[in-house]
Amino acid sequence: MARSRYNWVGLVVCLCYVLALLGNIMLLTAISVCSGLHKPMFIFLSLLASSDALLSTSIAPKMLSVCWFQQRHIRFESCLLQMFFLHSFTSLESGLLLGMSFDRYIAICQPLSYGSIMTNSIIVILFIFLLLRAVTLFSPCIILIQRFPEFRTNIVPHSYCEHMAIVNLAAADIRINSALGLALAFTISGTDLLFILVSYCAIFHAVFSLPSKDARLKTFNTCIPHMCIFLSFYGLAIFTFLSHRYGGQRIPPYVHIILADTYTLVPPMLNPIIYGVKTKLIREQVRKSLSTYQSLHVK
Template identity: 75%
Template sequence: MTRKAEDTSNTTFYPSFFILIGIPGIEKNYKLISVAFCSSYILSLLGNVFLLAIISASSALHKPMFIFLSLLAPNDALLSTSITPKLLSILWFNDNQIGFDSCLLQMFFIHSFTSIESGLLLGMAFDRYIAICQPLRYDSIMTNSIIIKLAVVLMIRAMVLVGPCIILISTFPAFKTNVVAHSYCEHIAIAKLAAADIRVNSALGLAVAFTILGVDLLFILVSYLAIFHAVFSLPSKDARLKTFNTCIPHMCVFLSFHGLALFTFLSHRYGKGIPPYIHIILADMYLLLPPMLNPFMYGVKTRLIREQVRKVFCKA
């Protein structure tokens, strides 16, 4: 059952739980929206688990690009899991309450997994850049050791960037309300509730967004500019198409993730005339849509994965 915001005789208080408002303004469509979100979540789990199983079982896929995919798949599954169960409980059962510590934990997971996702997409762009622009050095540069080190760096980066945001919120002495104008525990949405100066939180949030969204996207774009230059320098049209096709899955993936992230970021700050439910739905899609699409994009567009999938179904 839904619990109301905590009552207090004071103007500020320290809440034991938060109330997530869900997606206000379209409550009549909750069942329809929940079906879409639930279907997206199920497809995300099944697609990423299947992709991970295919890569793990096939020695032909034990190559740098597919190792990146085997890291991306569990991260996608965990990212969608960090938001969907609670979101569905709001839409299905009107269960808007989330404990204070659970809220901080969800916040940490969501922002950490998005940070890791962005970093993995950058690593995959670098992999394509080396494969196309410096093919003779590919085997010496893109080693398993390098990929493992990158994965460790990305996890450390996520903790270093997201950890201070969580710590700052946990140290706020009081809050003005415990009603969160969002469907999940987003950093700034929670920080705005504090009865304290949140300028540090705002600056830190922008720094994290710039580091993850800005820097990663910048280097991905630079990598693809170099790739396009190399591709269009090839003398044969067939060679250009074949080389370009190897990049299409990753381009679709990073455009869906960073495109939604950028649109959400800009609309939230500058789209003042946009209804709140549009902001919230966009934020939900940013976390749910890419994890669902990624395994299908790679499964459909990557020849080696298609071949391994066919072998699995032929044996069955």
């Protein structure tokens, strides 16, 4: 019975992973091929798709090996590496969502300055900054974990190597590690979320100031895909964070695991679907690519 349960869990993980990979690869292909999509918003989207694919790849293969092949062992160094990639890519994704909200703010609130502000060089600089932020801010967490003299157990009560899940295993004072993890969560995700909300307050004010209802709907529709993505990402992140930090013994361990898995696997799967459904150019390019592939396959 337990074996069968693991097989079903592995099937769900595999489905999410395959859909995330295929969806984000198709999104990257559509954006690179279609010249009409070579705009700042879609450049951010292509960076987000790359981050989502790498985030899924950093955890899903090991989860599948656990569920299907019972390969539960992982080297300590590999565990730290997985932890580093996991938190770095989630930090990068948070920053990219902030960049996309900034793009929408400039496009709607300062349309005449859009071309001079949202240039390719600005996007490259912002991406490098977000990448360096993710790497430099989370590196101390890895160093502090390596300094633990010993651990109470080597059994990780999680589907992957998450920071607090590993810290809680240490047979030492973990207050510094816990405080650092909390500070990073507020410094990165909290700050990004705050600026996203501020930008959308300005966007909503500008949208509802438009005289025509059709103009308001058309402008607002350009923000819907991004709103859906950041709501799913931050909604799951906040819910998972609060349940893990303050749920204590009131929430069963398997609920923590399901929430954490949903937070890391579902957004990468949903993001290309949301933009594919809401963006006509992406739909048309994907349909064209699939038609070309089918015709070549038939020949």
